[in-house]
Amino acid sequence: MxxxxxxxxxxxxxxxxxxxxxxxxxxxxxxxxxxxxxxxxxxxxxxxxxxxxxxxxxxxxxxxxxxxxxxxxxxxxxxxxxxxxxxxxxxxxxxxxxxxxxxxxxxxxxxxxxxxxxxxxxxxxxxxxxxxxxxxxxxxxxxxxxxxxxxxxxxxxxxxxxxxxxxxxxxxxxxxxxxxxxxxxxxxxxxxxxxxxxxxxxxxxxxxxxxxxxxxxxGVSRFRALFTGRADHAGTAPMGLRHDAGCAAAGTVLAVERIAGEGVQTRGTSGQVTFTPAAVNVVTARADFRGEFRGPEGEWLRQAQEQLTAAAQDEGRQRGVGVEVDWLPLQExxxxxxxxxxxxxxxxxxxxxxxxxxxxxxxxxxxxxxxxxxxxxxxxxxxxxxxxxxxxxxxxxxxxxxxxxxxxxxxxxxxx
The missing domain is CATH 3.40.630.10 (Zn peptidases)
Structure with missing residues (x-):
């Protein structure tokens, strides 16, 4: 030295x-x-x-x-x-x-x-x-x-x-x-x-x-998404008639990965997903999903928020599942x-x-x-x-x- x-x-x-x-x-x-x-x-x-x-x-x-x-x-x-x-x-x-x-x-x-x-x-x-x-x-x-x-x-x-x-x-x-x-x-x-x-x-x-x-x-942008569907018997409810909150949440998890993968030095993480009821033989009535995006540009984070919210709503519409997406204040x-x-x-x-x-x-x-x-x-x-x-x-x-x-x-x- x-x-x-x-x-x-x-x-x-x-x-x-x-x-x-x-x-x-x-x-x-x-x-x-x-x-x-x-x-x-x-x-x-x-x-x-x-x-x-x-x-x-x-x-x-x-x-x-x-x-x-x-x-x-x-x-x-x-x-x-x-x-x-x-x-x-x-x-x-x-x-x-x-x-x-x-x-x-x-x-x-x-x-x-x-x-x-x-x-x-x-x-x-x-x-x-x-x-x-x-x-x-x-x-x-x-x-x-x-x-x-x-x-x-x-x-x-x-x-x-x-x-x-x-x-x-x-x-x-x-x-x-x-x-x-x-x-x-x-x-x-x-x-x-x-x-x-x-x-x-x-x-x-x-x-x-x-x-x-x-x-x-x-910058960091965190969210909580709530999916509200309907509980049904896993063996008797036909696939086309289900309102499966878990599947809507799963599709949104993949949307996080897709959105983040399209940016430059951007990241997206699905940190917590909870299904209710937690039973293998019941169609999921409620899913609670928390995740985040990170990136070097505030504008990209805002666009990611819009894209993820739209993706979650689309997943819900396909299955007749209610969707609420709440975002914490954006950290620039x-x-x-x-x-x-x-x-x-x-x-x-x-x-x-x-x-x-x-x-x-x-x-x-x-x-x-x-x-x-x-x-x-x-x-x-x-x-x-x-x-x-x-x-x-x-x-x-x-x-x-x-x-x-x-x-x-x-x-x-x-x-x-």
Missing amino acids: GAIAAEIAVDPGRVESDLWALAALVEADLPGWTRTALGPVDREARELVLRWMADAGLETTVDGAGNIVGRLRGAGATGRSLMVGSHTDTVVGGGRFDGIVGVVGAIEAVRALREAGRELEHDLVVVDFFSEEPNEFGLSCLGSRAMVGELTAEHLGLLDDRGRTLADALAEIGIDASALLGAHVDFSGVDAFLELHIEQGPYLEQQGSQIGLVESIT PAPMSGPVLSALAGVVDGLGYSSSRLFSGAEHDAAVIARKVPSGMIFVPSHDGRSHCPEEWTDLVDVTAGVTTLTHALLALDQQ
């Missing part, structure tokens, strides 16, 4: 120890490395992060949305700040690196700066965002949405499969809905936001690159800041790391914060591109390179 890397030393052993300490906090009755945002283990993990922040010299708070926030005061008297962070919750059956690399990396950056005697002019704000992964209510990036003021009473009224509202579920873990709606932050004094994360795809490994510089983050694609991206590229070159620029098909808190603050993302490689599964893996040397890049990027942005 070049001289820039010799100024500040990131401790790989400390990074590894923190990663394993967080990863070990899992829900024993669920597969993989599961730590869901509305579960008790997530609270334990965030309490651990809170202690680490305090031990690193940060002034710590928990905001009304459950975000863990630490602040390192800068030498300047301008009131300006830099923000950095990620999340510690996981999907069910997920891996041990998704999210926590960015939280551990941010805290390690603070330690490395302080141990080197380097004081920023800006305040440095470190955040462990609450509930980044999609929850039972179909809503992702809950903490960051609250921070930017985009969480609404309508969101809090969303229902899960048990009939609970999101507000009720939050109350069960000690988060007051009114406090959450009031958790928005004045970002006028924040000059930049950075997030370190695993890539969750194969591109960096294929390119042989140590660092990924994200140019934009996918998020370009990263050009000046921040340039600063990151300069740091990576100075450190002597190989890098590639890329589009992120995964959603991140950075996409939400970018609507208020110039933002950038640093990716590190994922082995075989695997993520959201127990096999998710990133080598420690790559994680350390990412943390080193993050640390020096904070210095570079502070000096701009």
Whole structure:
């Protein structure tokens, strides 16, 4: 590495120890490395992060949305700040690196700066965002949405499969809905936001690159489709006289695949399909189907919504099945800041790391914060591109390179 890397030393052993300490906090009755945002283990993990922040010299708070926030005061008297962070919750059956690399990396950056005697002019704000992964209510990036003021009473009224509202579920873990709606932050004094994360795809490994510089983050459009047919005896109801909600839902599942397959860098996923009654000898009376589209262009996402809604209605008409399709508010694609991206590229070159620029098909808190603050993302490689599964893996040397890049990027942005 070049001289820039010799100024500040990131401790790989400390990074590894923190990663394993967080990863070990899992829900024993669920597969993989599961730590869901509305579960008790997530609270334990965030309490651990809170202690680490305090031990690193940060002034710590928990905001009304459950975000863990630490602040390192800068030498300047301008009131300006830099923000950095990620999340510690996981999907069910997920891996041990998704999210926590960015939280551990941010805290390690603070330690490395302080141990080197380097004081920023800006305040440095470190955040462990609450509930980044999609929850039972179909809503992702809950903490960051609250921070930017985009969480609404309508969101809090969303229902899960048990009939609970999101507000009720939050109350069960000690988060007051009114406090959450009031958790928005004045970002006028924040000059930049950075997030370190695993890539969750194969591109960096294929390119042989140590660092990924994200140019934009996918837009996301999620839906729930309800199909209402008629229960009948599976052995006596003729095929041409059935009102089979399950078949209408199945045709719509295939429409998701077809629509997404016709775009460029677009994705469509059928995440959950439930038939009622759940019996092999009864024609399905009701089907509940949830899915999503992702892509780099907001206009394509809007067209996909129209096409999928039309496809679902056509499937229902063919079978005399009622159809309702409801869409969550569209999350627009998020370009990263050009000046921040340039600063990151300069740091990576100075450190002597190989890098590639890329589009992120995964959603991140950075996409939400970018609507208020110039933002950038640093990716590190994922082995075989695997993520959201127990096999998710990133080598420690790559994680350390990412943390080193993050640390020096904070210095570079502070000096701009």
